[in-house]
Amino acid sequence: MKILVGIKRVIDYNVRVQVNRDGTGVVKDGVKMSINPFDEIAVEEALRMKERGEAEEVVVVSIGPDAAQQQLRTALAMGADRAVLYQAEEEIQPLAAARALLKIVQAEEPGLVLLGKQAIDDDANQVGQMLAALWDRPQATFVSKLERTGDTLKATREVDAGLENIEVDLPAVVTVDLRLNEPRFVKMPDIMKAKRKPLDIKPFAELGVEMPPQLEVGAHEPPPKRQGGTKVESVAALVKALKDKGVL
Amino acid sequence: MSRVLLIADHDGKTLNTGIARTVACARQLGNVHVAVFHAPDADAACAAAAKLDGVSRVLSVSHEANGTPLAAVLAPQIARLAAAHEGGYDYVLAPSTTFGKDVLPRVAALLGVPQVSDLMEVIDARTFKRPIYAGNVITTVKVPEGIPVLATVRIASFQAVGEAGEAPIVAAQAEAELPGHSRYLGLAESGGSDRPDLQSAPRVVAGGRGVGSKENFEIVFKLADKIGAAVGASRAAVDAGYVPNDMQVGQTGKIIAPDLYIAVGISGAIQHMTGIKDAGCIVAINKDGDAPIFEAADFGLVGDLFTLLPELEKALDA
Numbered sequence: 001m002k003i004l005v006g007i008k009r010v011i012d013y014n015v016r017v018q019v020n021r022d023g024t025g026v027v028k029d030g031v032k033m034s035i036n037p038f039d040e041i042a043v044e045e046a047l048r049m050k051e052r053g054e055a056e057e058v059v060v061v062s063i064g065p066d067a068a069q070q071q072l073r074t075a076l077a078m079g080a081d082r083a084v085l086y087q088a089e090e091e092i093q094p095l096a097a098a099r100a101l102l103k104i105v106q107a108e109e110p111g112l113v114l115l116g117k118q119a120i121d122d123d124a125n126q127v128g129q130m131l132a133a134l135w136d137r138p139q140a141t142f143v144s145k146l147e148r149t150g151d152t153l154k155a156t157r158e159v160d161a162g163l164e165n166i167e168v169d170l171p172a173v174v175t176v177d178l179r180l181n182e183p184r185f186v187k188m189p190d191i192m193k194a195k196r197k198p199l200d201i202k203p204f205a206e207l208g209v210e211m212p213p214q215l216e217v218g219a220h221e222p223p224p225k226r227q228g229g230t231k232v233e234s235v236a237a238l239v240k241a242l243k244d245k246g247v248l
Numbered sequence: 249m250s251r252v253l254l255i256a257d258h259d260g261k262t263l264n265t266g267i268a269r270t271v272a273c274a275r276q277l278g279n280v281h282v283a284v285f286h287a288p289d290a291d292a293a294c295a296a297a298a299k300l301d302g303v304s305r306v307l308s309v310s311h312e313a314n315g316t317p318l319a320a321v322l323a324p325q326i327a328r329l330a331a332a333h334e335g336g337y338d339y340v341l342a343p344s345t346t347f348g349k350d351v352l353p354r355v356a357a358l359l360g361v362p363q364v365s366d367l368m369e370v371i372d373a374r375t376f377k378r379p380i381y382a383g384n385v386i387t388t389v390k391v392p393e394g395i396p397v398l399a400t401v402r403i404a405s406f407q408a409v410g411e412a413g414e415a416p417i418v419a420a421q422a423e424a425e426l427p428g429h430s431r432y433l434g435l436a437e438s439g440g441s442d443r444p445d446l447q448s449a450p451r452v453v454a455g456g457r458g459v460g461s462k463e464n465f466e467i468v469f470k471l472a473d474k475i476g477a478a479v480g481a482s483r484a485a486v487d488a489g490y491v492p493n494d495m496q497v498g499q500t501g502k503i504i505a506p507d508l509y510i511a512v513g514i515s516g517a518i519q520h521m522t523g524i525k526d527a528g529c530i531v532a533i534n535k536d537g538d539a540p541i542f543e544a545a546d547f548g549l550v551g552d553l554f555t556l557l558p559e560l561e562k563a564l565d566a
């Protein structure tokens with residue numbers, strides 16, 4: 001089986017994101033960029049499945065700016081076999097991304113598509129579900145445990161009520177949650193080796209995606225600031241403050 | 249008047265508490281119908297939905313396949329209902345619960361329209377605010393004319409409507425070809441306590457890595473029980489196995505808005521703070537006076553939680 005893993009280049013999760021001066025977006029200059037953390041977990045899971053003999057090939061694909069080559073190289077250094085970048089400098093919204101992934105899926109014919117459950121930039125949490133719908137295949141979202149038996153997958157999902165188990169037939173789309181695994185540390189020799197692995201770069205237009213209606217994205221603003229920061233000296237003072245406020 | 253279809257999240261018996269909050273958003277947009285997909289003979293959720301103020305009709309969609317919440321099974325039926333029922337709906341909404349987040353994008357893709365995730369404010373009929381970057385940025389998005397608006401609603405941003413309504417419950421058909429490739433096996437683990445529900449409780453006490461162990465978490469439960477609060481946790485506490493996953497608060501956990509949130513041994517990482525931005529009052533108890541949570545806390549108490557919590561309990565007795 002071939003596993004296709006989608007990855008997105010995003011601002012690193014440790015960065016405190018700031019709205020830019022004119023409110024048209026966020027500050028990206030000189031800011032550390034990384035693989036979306038959920039996608040990194042998806043890559044790790046694909047590699048583990050390959051190591052267990054449950055897959056033969058791991059292909060990572062990104063739709064994004066030229067600079068996303070960096071994140072694809074990281075995935076190759078982790079152990080992915082090859083990478084493809086569909087170059088798009090403008091923002092690709094979730095439904096367009098799902099349509100693009102469908103074209104890639106039709107060309108690559110993977111047995112499993114692994115994606116992060118959400119990208120930590122737009123926090124949309126849509127692409128996996130949308131791809132599964134367009135592909136007319138099962139979806140297992142927010143997955144924290146995955147087991148393959150023959151042509152089926154048993155997935156444990158993190159849901160509001162706890163953990164839920166479902167079983168889906170392959171091929172399927174799985175979106176992963178943080179608890180699924182701990183991504184491996186990339187070692188120097190692996191980075192050198194990754195330089196020789198194939199990384200194809202193609203224009204997004206080559207996919208021939210019919211562009212769906214897009215959301216018009218307007219102003220960006222920081223959230224209202226909380227008036228916090230008051231410290232109280234004792235438990236008694238805290239209880240009094242909470243009673244005065246009417247919350248106790 | 250615009251027509252709004254709200255997809256109910258329920259467990260076969262009770263309606264998710266987020267639905268009353270989603271109705272509050274929906275009624276700003278038009279005439280609200282709530283669709284309840286359920287198994288035959290399991291439609292208690294319909295009655296609960298009919299009571300919500302502002303709901304004008306409950307569509308009861310009974311089918312053998314609807315006894316379990318599988319997105320692949322429900323999405324084609326929802327898409328069908330949204331597009332065809334009485335000429336189609338202008339809005340299709342679901343709460344931003346794991347159910348809504350699982351199913352609605354699948355519906356959006358079937359309808360070929362974009363989805364607004366985590367809608368937090370209605371500006372006008374097509375313009376909305378939503379959080380991005382873990383709530384560090386709020387952005388305004390506009391849905392183009394001529395297509396239905398699909399959105400998951402950030403429930404912490406809306407106040408629940410009352411329960412004095414008497415909407416009629418009518419049977420609705422949503423025939424679609426249903427796939428056999430996905431099977432529901434059941435809930436494996438749940439907090440399942442008789443404590444208040446984390447997402448609707450007015451008071452929440454949450455513990456973090458600082459609590460130190462599963463056994464130590466008892467101290468958090470005790471304080472919560474004392475003030476009738478629900479119990480939450482940070483991701484670190486959940487990952488360390490102190491408490492089950494459904495208690496997690498934050499970007500990847502639950503987004504909540506209680507009147508009072510007491511964070512115990514929690515540092516205040518951005519991903520955690522996202523979950524409590526709309527809390528009425530935040531209290532932080534942490535031994536590190538420089539912990540970032542103090543910047544956002546209305547009241548901070550610096551010290552060891554193992555001394556301060558028992559003291560606090562005692563002070564509440566007085």
Ligand SMILES: Cc1cc2nc3c(=O)[nH]c(=O)nc-3n(C[C@H](O)[C@H](O)[C@H](O)COP(=O)(O)OP(=O)(O)OC[C@H]3O[C@@H](n4cnc5c(N)ncnc54)[C@H](O)[C@@H]3O)c2cc1C
Nearest residue numbers: 456457458482483484498499500501513515520535536553
């Ligand atoms: C993509 C992504 C998503 C994430 N989503 C979430 C999420 O949804 N929710 C979430 O919570 N986290 C999330 N995280 C993790 C988050 O970044 C932090 O790691 C986590 O919130 C830290 O939890 P904590 O505050 O309990 O632990 P720590 O940061 O380790 O803090 C423990 C605190 O306890 C205090 N302490 C220790 N002992 C005592 C004592 N005896 N008395 C008083 N205080 C004490 C310490 O001073 C410290 O401040 C996410 C991370 C990523 C990368």
